[in-house]
Amino acid sequence: MDALPFLTAVYAGQPVWLWLAFLSFIGFLLWLDLGVINNKDGVVSASKSAKMWAAFASLAVAFGAYVYFVYEPDPRYYNSPDNLNQQAVIQYxxxxxxxxxxxxxxIFVIGMIFTFFAVPREYQHRVLFWGIIGAIVFRAIFIGLGSAVVNEFTWVLYIFAAFLIFTGWKMLFGGDHEMKLEDNPVLKFVKKRMRVTETIENHNFFVKKPHPDGSGRLVLWATPLFLALMMVELVDIIFAVDSVPAIFAVTRDPFIVYTSNIFAILGLRSMYFMLAEAVERFKYLKYGLSLVLVLIGFKIIWNFGLSKELKMVPYMEPHWSLIATLVLLGGAIGYSLWKTRHEGVKPAE
Incomplete structure (x- = not known):
């Protein structure tokens, strides 16, 4: 009985029990992934990867049905008190x-990391699995902070808008910049302050080996597999700098923000072993994505500045964002596949 007040307490617009139920469900999926389906080291085939993605995508759609029929949106996070569930599911x-x-x-950057550290394909799923654990934690922190700031200071959305427009413009015209891992300051810092083995030791992130001073006592060493995991987590944090402002531009409901983030991460990580081999076939996706970011940035200015504050234009309803996102991303993917239809797929390393 003592736990009931805690479970029914409201956090970020929803009762604590709902947050715990969602995290427990995600924990169950991860246990099913590593503990049952992929409990042994081995190469995840493209067909198995596709099936895993289809399963996660189906769950994401099913969760959308939950949002529409069962979820109780907090009206504070929505423009109109009417049709809250319809607004919520479109935003989701x-x-x-x-x-x-x-x-x-x-996917492209993770592939570079695995190549740089010479991670065998049979251990890559293990790194991605623990990378998801880190992503779940870090996204919760970023989204929690972002929600507190946005809902306390609505004007911060204008900063998000400017950032998204700038990011989209830079993606569109800034060219490609290759990531140089050997010059990464975080990696240099860690390698200077940790004992790191020269080679990967099975699927272990840490191993016990004799101290380098020759005393013979066993001490803990990190392996290159741990460095690969660390860099995957770092990349996710860097990408969150773009994704968190973008999702808050779509919805201010923290539960919708977090759940859509996690389902997207689960689905895409499960597709890595299939898409990594064909990533060059999606070379024009970044142009569609850049236009989406610019559009969302202008949508913030339109809805919160021109519509709400100045009353100059009608409010842009959420379904228009969904339609525009589908058209731009779908068009970019279709154009990419058409333009690269004669290009061969790189063999798996």
């Missing part, structure tokens, strides 16, 4: 599509 799917597209760049 818009956020899910946007986060999936934003996370797509992770």
């Amino acid at each position: 799917f818009t956020g899910y599509l946007l986060e999936t597209a934003l996370a797509f760049d992770n």
Whole structure:
């Protein structure tokens, strides 16, 4: 009985029990992933990866049905008190599509990380699995902070708008910049202050080996697999700088923000082993994504500045964002596949 007041307490617009139920469900999915389906080291085939993605995508759609029929949105986070569930489900799917597209760049960078550290394919799923654990924690922190700031100081959305427009413009015209891992300051810092083995030791992130002073006593060493995991987490944090402002531009409901983020991360990480081999076929996706970011940035200015404050234009309803996102991303993907239809897929390393 003592736990009931805590479970029914409201956090970020929803009762604590709902947050715990969602996290427990995600924990169950991760246990099912590593503890049952992929409990042994091995290469995840493209077909198995596709099936895993289809399962996660189906769950994301099913959760959208929950949002529409069962979820009780907090009116504070919505423009109108009418049709709250309809607004919530549109914002959820818009956020899910946007986060999936934003996370797509992770695949290319993660592939670079695995190549740099010479991570065998049979251990890559283990790194991605623990990377998801970190992403769940870090996204919760970023979204919690972002929600507190946005709902206390609404004008921060204008800063988000300017950032999204700038990011989209830079993606559109800034060119490609290759990530140089050997020059990464975080990696240099860690390697100077930790004992790191020269080679990967099975699937272990840490191993016990003799101290380098020759005393013979066993001490803990990090392996290159741990450094790869650390860099995957760092990349996710860097990409969150783009994705968190983008999703708050779509919806201010923290529960919708977080759930759409997590389902997108789960789905895309499960698709890594299939998309990593064909990532070059989606080379024009970034142009569609850049236009989506610019559009969302202008939507903030339109809705909160020109519509709410100046009363100059009508409010842009959420479904228009969803339609625009679908058209731009779908068009960019279709154009990419058409333009690269004669290009061969790189063989798996």
